[in-house]
Amino acid sequence: MAPESSNEPVAIVTGGARRIGAATARALHQMGMRIAVHYRESSGAAHALQTELNEVRENSVVLVRGDLGDVSQGRSLVRATLTAFGRIDLLVNNASTFYPTPFARATEKQWDELLAINLKAPFFLAQAAAPSLRESAGTIVNIVDIYAERPLINYSAYCVAKGGLVTLTRALARELAPAVRVNAIAPGAIIWPDDDIDDVAKQRIVSRTPLKRRGDGDDIARAVVYLVRDSGFVTGQVIRVDGGRSVVP
Numbered sequence: 001m002a003p004e005s006s007n008e009p010v011a012i013v014t015g016g017a018r019r020i021g022a023a024t025a026r027a028l029h030q031m032g033m034r035i036a037v038h039y040r041e042s043s044g045a046a047h048a049l050q051t052e053l054n055e056v057r058e059n060s061v062v063l064v065r066g067d068l069g070d071v072s073q074g075r076s077l078v079r080a081t082l083t084a085f086g087r088i089d090l091l092v093n094n095a096s097t098f099y100p101t102p103f104a105r106a107t108e109k110q111w112d113e114l115l116a117i118n119l120k121a122p123f124f125l126a127q128a129a130a131p132s133l134r135e136s137a138g139t140i141v142n143i144v145d146i147y148a149e150r151p152l153i154n155y156s157a158y159c160v161a162k163g164g165l166v167t168l169t170r171a172l173a174r175e176l177a178p179a180v181r182v183n184a185i186a187p188g189a190i191i192w193p194d195d196d197i198d199d200v201a202k203q204r205i206v207s208r209t210p211l212k213r214r215g216d217g218d219d220i221a222r223a224v225v226y227l228v229r230d231s232g233f234v235t236g237q238v239i240r241v242d243g244g245r246s247v248v249p
């Protein structure tokens, strides 16, 4: 447990054990924040990340497990962070589920699951963290997707959820001002999904990206650092980090 007297700011990173979430947790830790790394199933990766970062600064990382599809577990995440560290300065809504829902066959269960993790969880996490964020004049960063604006065929439920998260970003920028800034990052192709897509599809995506490559987790992490540290007059905005993909028709 961190000493009560520590003044280091505190971030919650949801889905922080792996991939973009872990890159973000590392970058925020490097800029001096203490981190509540939330995870659901990736226990091994979460513990490895905690060990790695606590070796750099003792007691600077706690792990909190939970299924954020369940609003009460989101509230527990906020409570556990406050118990461990006593303050919250940043909420990064990164946890997500991404899978196809071909329109004719999409089920209510899929809709509920995709909307729950990608939209409902960020809403209620922000609500639970808001009093602490107001106290610390903190920040929320929602990780959305360029597909929120240009929906991907066969992924309508996911795209609707991310579109809702863009709107939530703007709504909360008003609701929580002037104390709390709320912004979003829209990644393009950063890390391929775990249930691998084929090489032709990858090539097609890269060929339509002006910078002719995919990004990596650090590209998103650096944008989060910008929104937290260097953008005091920026709120309600979506920053695209997509190698220029969104300017190609």
Ligand SMILES: NC(=O)c1ccc[n+]([C@@H]2O[C@H](COP(=O)([O-])OP(=O)(O)OC[C@H]3O[C@@H](n4cnc5c(N)ncnc54)[C@H](OP(=O)(O)O)[C@@H]3O)[C@@H](O)[C@H]2O)c1
Residues within 6 Å of the ligand: 014, 015, 016, 017, 018, 019, 020, 021, 038, 039, 040, 041, 042, 043, 066, 067, 068, 069, 093, 094, 095, 096, 097, 098, 117, 143, 144, 145, 146, 186, 187, 188, 189, 190, 191, 192, 193
């Ligand atoms: N990867 C890309 O190229 C890309 C492109 C566009 C947008 N994005 C957005 O960027 C963010 C990060 O992307 P990513 O690919 O790194 O994410 P990801 O691997 O798809 O998901 C991040 C984490 O979310 C957690 N999660 C999923 N369902 C959950 C639930 N019901 N409750 C709690 N946690 C849950 C999982 O944690 P556990 O592993 O611990 O279960 C997972 O590791 C996401 O918001 C994604 O939509 C990514």
